[in-house]
Structure formats: structure tokens, C-alpha cells
Amino acid sequence: MIRKSFHIALLFLFFIAFPSTHAAASAKQVHLQVIEKTIRVNGKKSKVFGIQQRNGKFGLTGKEGDLFNVVVENKTQVPLVLHWHGILSPNDDDGVPYVTQLPIQPGESYPYEFKLKQAGTYWFHSHYKLQEQKLMAAPLIIYGANEKPEKEAMLFIQDFTFENPREVYAKLRGNLQQAAASSDKMPMDMPTMGKKMAMPDVSDVKFDAYLTNHRTLSNPQVIRVKPGETVRLRIINGSASSNYYVDLGKLQGTLFAVDAEPVQPVQGSRFQLAIGNRLDIRVQIPPGQGAYPILALPEGTRQRTGLILATTHAAVPRLSETTESVNPVLNDEQEKKLKALHPFPLRPIKQSLLYNLEGDMKTYRWTINGEVWPYVTPYKVKPNQRIELYFNNKSGMAHPMHFHGHVFQITEINGKKINGRKGDSVNVMPHSTMKVVLDTENPGIWMLHCHILYHQMGGMMTTVNYENYPERFTTEQRVKGEQLYDLSPF
Ligand SMILES: [Cu+2]
Structure with missing residues (x-):
């Protein structure tokens, strides 16, 4: 309440100071509707969640310096919460159930309001139960305050299963329990499990399809481009459980931002894209007519997804959804190479928070420092320090x-110091260590997962808890809250 009236007062001041259309534009409220809908994936119907603005537009766009003024309307049958991935919002607006807010009940709305300090390619998704697997996720593109418009193509990449993710999860735990029962000494690591289950698959889950902007390669999106034109690809990994190689085919690309943070440009036609990460790549369309598939290859599978850039008169090829050989598994080669365009200024590190990442295959419990959410003892940090x-x-x-x-x-991969890229998500390789640094400039109770x-x-x-920042919910409230509703309605 205090927050809301404060914002209203601010807006009022804003109108007096700048009675222009600009002020009005920055205050415009967007209603974001979460719905239930039926889509067809390779001809078969499936019920999923949809996210749209009132005008039907998928996802959100904003402008650096403007207000993010969004009302989430829950038009589904289930409680939900949306999290703005990578966004430097105040803690109250972070959208995490039983940490920053209660789930939004069916028929109810919840307002989010804060200033957009960043620019680039982001996304948002449900942070509640298994809803993200049923496509409760969408792009969030923020244009720079002084950015010139350019030709763009967005690839929002998701893994898809017809199964209820509740069943997927139960099977993961069930299979593993069965496997554990049949062997006294169960190895801890996944690759061995993969062999046991006769899957050349590094992902835990076998998916029915991989989607780019909700479409498979049997009916891909075709974006018309001009010969010689430069196109900015915004590639978002919005998958629940899949990492990819991005394959530009005949095109050479220049990777210039990862997780919306500029990097020293890297040329190539293949890039790694882990879950949660975003790549911004510029490609130049060659002279003459042509069609150029932009593909994403889920690691450890023989599948692929993507879209096609094609000039006006080019024939659009039919693309198979499968690859000839198994797609390679991601490694840390790309992370070792990437460098932030604007690295953090050096500052002494005041605190190092150690996170041991482990998995117990018998129970499918994945732990951080031996703990399982919500039974955790978070580190406390002081504000305005390098950690x-x-x-x-x-x-x-x-x-x-x-x-x-x-x-x-x-800043470090397997003990080797680097002046690496910036971002909000990083794929920590098996039996590897990685260090990242940051400045504690945003007080709150912040998820690390x-x-x-x-x-x-x-x-x-x-x-990670800022000292003296009040926790809104107790562990008991979290446990109770988690038990209230089904993992997934469909
Ligand atoms: Cu994990």
C-alpha cells in the first residue's frame, strides 16, 4: 500500500515536471493474461498455459528507463506466480511464491511496478511448481533508451512433452528408486544412469518435441528478410530441462551479448545455449535469394528445432525434425572464451559463498550444501560489497x-582465472568449479537455484539473504504452501 501510493505520488510529480506524451507513455499499464489453451504439436492436441497481452501479443516489450507497469491476470484454474528472469527489480517484484509473494489465485490480479534499468533480451516464466514445463513462459525484450530499431528475429526455445509433468517428475523419482533397489551401490552420477536406462541422453527427460516460438520444424515460422540485410537474432532458452547448440548453418554470426550483457564480439556459426541463457547474435543475409534455417540442437538427442530466415522469392525448404547424429553435449569452451565488454571494476572480495552442488539418485534429491528447499540455511550478505x-x-x-x-x-573456471562474461545464469559443468562475482546492491531475499x-x-x-532484510515467509509457511495445490493440472 505504501509502495503504491509512493508511486502514485511520484507519477503525479512526473506529470507536473514533464507534461509530455513521454511521461504518459512510460506510465502505460499492460495487462498480462495467463490463460489455459489448447495447441497442436505435430498434429496432436495438447493443453498448455498461454501468456498474452490483452491485444493477444505474446510476451512483453519495454524500454530502458521506463516503468515496468504490468498487471498479471490469472485466468487459469490454478494459482501461479511469474518471475522476471534477469531483471534487476526490487525484491518485492521478483515473483517467487512464498519468498516475495503469495501465489496469485484464479481470477485474481497482481501488479508489478518498477523502473527498467537494463536493456536487452530477457524472459519471464512461472516460478511455481511445474507450470513452466506447460509453457508458462514468454520473452521480455527491453529496448535501449537510445537504441536504433533494427531487423530482428526472436527464437523462444522450449522443450515439450504431452505428458503431465507431474508424471514426468514421479517417473524420474520412481525409476531412480527402482534402479536403486536393483543395485546396492548406485553410482551418484547421471551419465551412468543414462547408460543404464539405455538413453544417449544427458537430460533427465525424454521430450516429445522442441519448440521455437511454439512451433516445431514440421511447420516452422518463416521470417522474410532482404538480401544483404543484417538481422539481430534474440535467442532465448526457455526450456525446462534442455541445453542446446545454436546452429546458424551457412550464415556466420557475431555474438555480441549473453544474458543481455554485452560481450567482446565472437564470430561463429555454432554457439552454446544453456537453460535460462539468452544469446544476441547478428547475422548478415548474403546477396541474392536464399533461405537460412536458424536451428537449435538439444544436447544428447537427435532432435532439432528452429525457424527459417528467407528472402521474399526464396523457396522455403522442408526440414527434418531429426539430425543424422546425436547432438554433442555442452562444455565450458564457450564460457572460457567469452569476455564482458564492460567488466566490473576491480574491488576486493569481502565474502565468498561456497555452494556444493550434489545429487542423490536414490531419492532424486538435488542439494545445495546438502540441503533441500525449503529446509535451507541461507548465507547472509552485507549491502554494497563485492562478493x-x-x-x-x-x-x-x-x-x-x-x-x-x-x-x-x-571470474574462474576449474581454478583458472578469467575475466569472463556477465550474466544471470551459468551452466556449471559436471565435477567442475566456477566462481562468479557481484556487488550486493539490491537488498532482499534472492533465489539462487x-x-x-x-x-x-x-x-x-x-x-541469499541481505542482513536485516525481513523474511516474509517461514519455512513452515513454505512447506504448507507447497502442499496446497497439485504440481500440474495438465
Ligand atoms: Cu541441476
């Missing part, structure tokens, strides 16, 4: 770790 997050992945599976409300910079949805459900989640 370090030290990830020590003791498991045989990579964990894409995401920290809310802050931008970090990667693995972005593999089923690992998150399995407990791989904690918070």
Missing part, C-alpha cells in the same frame, strides 16, 4: 545456476 559465489559441482550432471536480482561476472525444473523441484534451490 563471490563459488560453485563446486560434485555431481555428474551440469547445473545451470541462476541468481535473481543481480548481474554477476564469471538450478534452472533444470526437475532439479529445482528436487530441492536444488536456496536464497
Whole structure:
């Protein structure tokens, strides 16, 4: 209430000071509706969540310096919460159930209002139960205050299953319990499990399809381009449990931002894209007519997804959804190479927070320092200090770790110092260590978790707590809240 009236007072002042259309534009409220809908995936019907503005537009756009003024309307049958991934919002607006707010009940609305300090390619998604697997996720594009418009193509990439994710999760735990029962000494790591289950698959889950902007390659989006034109690709990994190689085919691309943070440009036609990460790549369309598939290859599978850039008179090729060989698994080669365009100024590190990442295959419990959410004892940090997050992945599976409300910079991989890229999500390789640094400039209770949805459900989640910042919910309230509703309605 205090917050709202404060904003209204601010707006009022704003109108007096700048009685222009600009002030009005920055205050414009957007109603974002979360709905239930039926889509067709390769001809088969499936019920999923949809996210749209009142005008039907998918996702959100904003402008750096403007107000993010969004009312989330829950038009579904289930409680939900949306989180703005990578955004430096105040803690109250972070959208995490039983941490920053209660779930939004069916038929209810919830307002979010804060100033957009960043620009680039972001996304948002449900932070509640398994809703993200049923497509409760969408792009959030913020244009720079002085950015010139350019030709763009957005690829919002998701993994898809016809199954109820509740069943997927139960099977993961059930299978593993069965496997554990049949063997006294169960190895801890995933690759061994993969072999046991006869899947050349590094992901826990076998998906029915991979989507780009909700479409498979059997009916891909075709974006018309001009010969010689430069196109900015905004590629977002909004998947629940899949990492990808982005393949530009015949085109050479220049990667210039990761997680919306500028990097020293890197040329190439293949890039790694872990869960939660975003890549901004510029490609130049060659002279003459032509069609150029932009593909994403889920690691460890023979699948692919993507869209096609095609000049006006080019024939659009039919593309197979499968690849000839198994797509390679991500590694840390790209992270070792990438450098922030504007690295953090050097500052002494005042605190190093060690996070041991482990998995217990018998129970499918994924832990941080041996703890399972919500039974956690978070580190406390002081404001306005340089701190370090030290990830020590003791498991045989990579964990894409995401920290809310802050931008970090990667400084060390497996003991080797680097002046790496900035971002909000980083894929910590199996049996590897990684260090990132950040400045504690955004007081709150902030989530730190693995972005593999089923690992998150399995407990791989904690918070970083600013000293003296009040916690809104107790562990008991979190436990009780989690038990209230079904994991997934469909
Ligand atoms: Cu994980």
C-alpha cells in the first residue's frame, strides 16, 4: 500500500515536471493474461498455459528507463506466480511464491511496478511448481533508451512433452528408486544412469518435441528478410530441462551479448545455449535469394528445432525434425572464451559463498550444501560489497545456476582465472568449479537455484539473504504452501 501510493505520488510529480506524451507513455499499464489453451504439436492436441497481452501479443516489450507497469491476470484454474528472469527489480517484484509473494489465485490480479534499468533480451516464466514445463513462459525484450530499431528475429526455445509433468517428475523419482533397489551401490552420477536406462541422453527427460516460438520444424515460422540485410537474432532458452547448440548453418554470426550483457564480439556459426541463457547474435543475409534455417540442437538427442530466415522469392525448404547424429553435449569452451565488454571494476572480495552442488539418485534429491528447499540455511550478505559465489559441482550432471536480482561476472573456471562474461545464469559443468562475482546492491531475499525444473523441484534451490532484510515467509509457511495445490493440472 505504501509502495503504491509512493508511486502514485511520484507519477503525479512526473506529470507536473514533464507534461509530455513521454511521461504518459512510460506510465502505460499492460495487462498480462495467463490463460489455459489448447495447441497442436505435430498434429496432436495438447493443453498448455498461454501468456498474452490483452491485444493477444505474446510476451512483453519495454524500454530502458521506463516503468515496468504490468498487471498479471490469472485466468487459469490454478494459482501461479511469474518471475522476471534477469531483471534487476526490487525484491518485492521478483515473483517467487512464498519468498516475495503469495501465489496469485484464479481470477485474481497482481501488479508489478518498477523502473527498467537494463536493456536487452530477457524472459519471464512461472516460478511455481511445474507450470513452466506447460509453457508458462514468454520473452521480455527491453529496448535501449537510445537504441536504433533494427531487423530482428526472436527464437523462444522450449522443450515439450504431452505428458503431465507431474508424471514426468514421479517417473524420474520412481525409476531412480527402482534402479536403486536393483543395485546396492548406485553410482551418484547421471551419465551412468543414462547408460543404464539405455538413453544417449544427458537430460533427465525424454521430450516429445522442441519448440521455437511454439512451433516445431514440421511447420516452422518463416521470417522474410532482404538480401544483404543484417538481422539481430534474440535467442532465448526457455526450456525446462534442455541445453542446446545454436546452429546458424551457412550464415556466420557475431555474438555480441549473453544474458543481455554485452560481450567482446565472437564470430561463429555454432554457439552454446544453456537453460535460462539468452544469446544476441547478428547475422548478415548474403546477396541474392536464399533461405537460412536458424536451428537449435538439444544436447544428447537427435532432435532439432528452429525457424527459417528467407528472402521474399526464396523457396522455403522442408526440414527434418531429426539430425543424422546425436547432438554433442555442452562444455565450458564457450564460457572460457567469452569476455564482458564492460567488466566490473576491480574491488576486493569481502565474502565468498561456497555452494556444493550434489545429487542423490536414490531419492532424486538435488542439494545445495546438502540441503533441500525449503529446509535451507541461507548465507547472509552485507549491502554494497563485492562478493563471490563459488560453485563446486560434485555431481555428474551440469547445473545451470541462476541468481535473481543481480548481474554477476564469471571470474574462474576449474581454478583458472578469467575475466569472463556477465550474466544471470551459468551452466556449471559436471565435477567442475566456477566462481562468479557481484556487488550486493539490491537488498532482499534472492533465489539462487538450478534452472533444470526437475532439479529445482528436487530441492536444488536456496536464497541469499541481505542482513536485516525481513523474511516474509517461514519455512513452515513454505512447506504448507507447497502442499496446497497439485504440481500440474495438465
Ligand atoms: Cu541441476
